[in-house]
Amino acid sequence: MPPRLDAARLAVWRAARRILCVRTDNLGDVLMTTPALRALREAAPGRHLTLLASRSGAAAAAHIPQVDEAIVYDAPWAAHPADAGIAADESLIARLRAGRYDAAVIFTVFSQSPLPAAMLLRLAGIPTVAAHCRENPYRLISDRIVEPETGMPTRHEVQRQLDLVAALGAGCRDPRLSFRVDAGDRATVAALLREHGIAPGTPWLLVHPGASATSRRYPPELFAAALRLLRRETRLPIVFGGTPEECATVDAVRAAAGGEGTHSFAGRLTLGQCGAAIAAAGVLIGNNSGPVHLAAALGTPVVDLYAQTNPQHTPWQVPSRVLMHDVDCRWCYRSVCPSGHHACLRGIEPRAVADAALELLATRQPQAAA
Numbered sequence: 001m002p003p004r005l006d007a008a009r010l011a012v013w014r015a016a017r018r019i020l021c022v023r024t025d026n027l028g029d030v031l032m033t034t035p036a037l038r039a040l041r042e043a044a045p046g047r048h049l050t051l052l053a054s055r056s057g058a059a060a061a062a063h064i065p066q067v068d069e070a071i072v073y074d075a076p077w078a079a080h081p082a083d084a085g086i087a088a089d090e091s092l093i094a095r096l097r098a099g100r101y102d103a104a105v106i107f108t109v110f111s112q113s114p115l116p117a118a119m120l121l122r123l124a125g126i127p128t129v130a131a132h133c134r135e136n137p138y139r140l141i142s143d144r145i146v147e148p149e150t151g152m153p154t155r156h157e158v159q160r161q162l163d164l165v166a167a168l169g170a171g172c173r174d175p176r177l178s179f180r181v182d183a184g185d186r187a188t189v190a191a192l193l194r195e196h197g198i199a200p201g202t203p204w205l206l207v208h209p210g211a212s213a214t215s216r217r218y219p220p221e222l223f224a225a226a227l228r229l230l231r232r233e234t235r236l237p238i239v240f241g242g243t244p245e246e247c248a249t250v251d252a253v254r255a256a257a258g259g260e261g262t263h264s265f266a267g268r269l270t271l272g273q274c275g276a277a278i279a280a281a282g283v284l285i286g287n288n289s290g291p292v293h294l295a296a297a298l299g300t301p302v303v304d305l306y307a308q309t310n311p312q313h314t315p316w317q318v319p320s321r322v323l324m325h326d327v328d329c330r331w332c333y334r335s336v337c338p339s340g341h342h343a344c345l346r347g348i349e350p351r352a353v354a355d356a357a358l359e360l361l362a363t364r365q366p367q368a369a370a
Contacts (some may be wrong), residue, residue: 005169010129013168016102017296020126021067023107024075026212027156027290030057030064031297033107034178036161039345040105043170050099054078054288056212059271063180069322071095077116079212079335089120090096096124105168106131107161110147110154110312111333113218115140130168132160136217140311143168157312162287176317177297181279185272189280196237196263201363205230205280206300209253210246211289213335216351218287218305220249225254226285226353231261233354234361241277241291242266246333268302283360285353288313296320299300302358303353308344309334321356321361323348 021037023030030053038285039046050069051061053068072368073092104126106114114131118140122127127142135196155163162172189198198204208225209342211217227238232233238257240250244267256264269277278291279298286292288306292315295302301319308330314322325347329339 003144003145003206004169010169013103013130013143013170016128017044017046018048018050018098018101018103020050020052020098020099020101020104021107021123022104022121023053023057024052024078025057025109026054027056027060028313029107029109030060031152031177031179031290031293032157032313033161034064035067035158035175035298036105036107036333037064037171038167038178039162039167039170041066041164043165043168045265045324049102050104050342052096059109060179060290063272063275064178065180066178071265075117078350079112087251093120093123096121097128101126103128105129105165106141107164108132109310110160111310125292130164132164149201154310154312156316158312158316160312167287171210175317177293179294179297179312181272181275181298185270185276186275186279189269189276192265193239193280198237198238198239198263202237202238203282203361205234205361206239206241206277206284207253208241208284208286208291210242210249211287213289213309214291215309215334215337215342215347216287216289216307217249218348219342220253221256222256222346222348222353223253224348225350226357227257229350229354230357231258233358236282236361238262239277239281240264240266241269282364283357285357298363301361303356305345305348305353307342308332314367319360323352323356 006049048068051067052071058072061067068242104121106117108114118323119200129141129142132147133144210317244251247266250266278294278300283301284295292304294319296315304322306322306324327344
């Protein structure tokens with residue numbers, strides 16, 4: 001059982017109505033925090049939750065019913081492509097101070113420290129702050145939950161955040177990930193599929209070969225080999241997804257796969273439309289990145305090509321096959337392979353990828369896109 005605060009501190013949290021939820025990394029991390037957000041929201045009537053997140057993380061807020069408001073902040077202590085500078089930090093502090101938050105929860109992965117965010121919240125005058133923390137934060141964090149993963153197995157990321165809010169008196173009745181797809185996005189994807197000759201109810205495969213971290217990308221030539229096997233054995237249409245920045249990767253994989261029977265939606269879909277495509281697909285095949293966690297939220301079976309960078313981000317409560325190749329340098333927590341060999345992914349045979357997709361496809365019920 002996770003630790004709980006004493007009665008006096010629990011009373012403070014029960015009284016909190018405006019809560020800032022800090023999650024400054026990426027889309028997938030925000031999605032894996034949604035069960036904890038649901039628990040916080042339901043723990044007291046009339047609660048208002050604001051999500052402070054990166055640009056990619058905040059994009060999910062419109063699709064998360066538990067979030068009332070989102071603030072975009074590309075934190076300088078997180079892996080974001082650009083630093084907006086001290087002026088952006090000062091502007092954020094002023095905005096948070098004006099928000100008059102009763103409390104804040106800082107959500108981190110095991111390898112992150114909450115202290116930079118805690119300092120920001122102190123400057124913003126937020127009096128009550130909770131976070132996992134291995135260091136003694138002194139007055140920076142009013143409700144420190146001692147980091148339990150030092151010297152013990154790492155929990156799944158979803159469970160880590162559920163345990164954090166449980167310590168504040170926020171239990172969870174529904175631990176599923178949350179992502180809402182609206183009818184307009186479903187209709188747009190259905191129309192796009194029809195344009196490409198894929199009729200409603202026709203089974204098809206969705207492939208996301210990109211990932212924000214290069215250490216998590218299955219080599220394009222192996223991806224293509226797996227897709228050639230699937231095309232030969234199923235003749236199913238293969239649809240590629242991805243961000244505009246991933247179009248070159250998609251084009252390379254698609255060309256190496258032979259092109260025939262494949263279609264690219266890369267760079268063409270909004271986040272909501274990406275969710276609609278994932279919800280309609282027979283199976284998603286992807287690297288360990290945001291789309292995998294969207295699939296978990298939407299109930300779509302997923303083949304997760306899992307780099308051994310960290311152990312706690314496997315698909316949550318969805319039919320899945322997690323493929324990896326064991327290596328001595330496992331759990332490096334690095335965005336770029338420190339050894340340069342990418343052996344934890346290169347060791348996955350294309351045949352294994354194709355077989356995993358076929359197994360999951362056999363269990364999938366036909367889904368309509370609209």
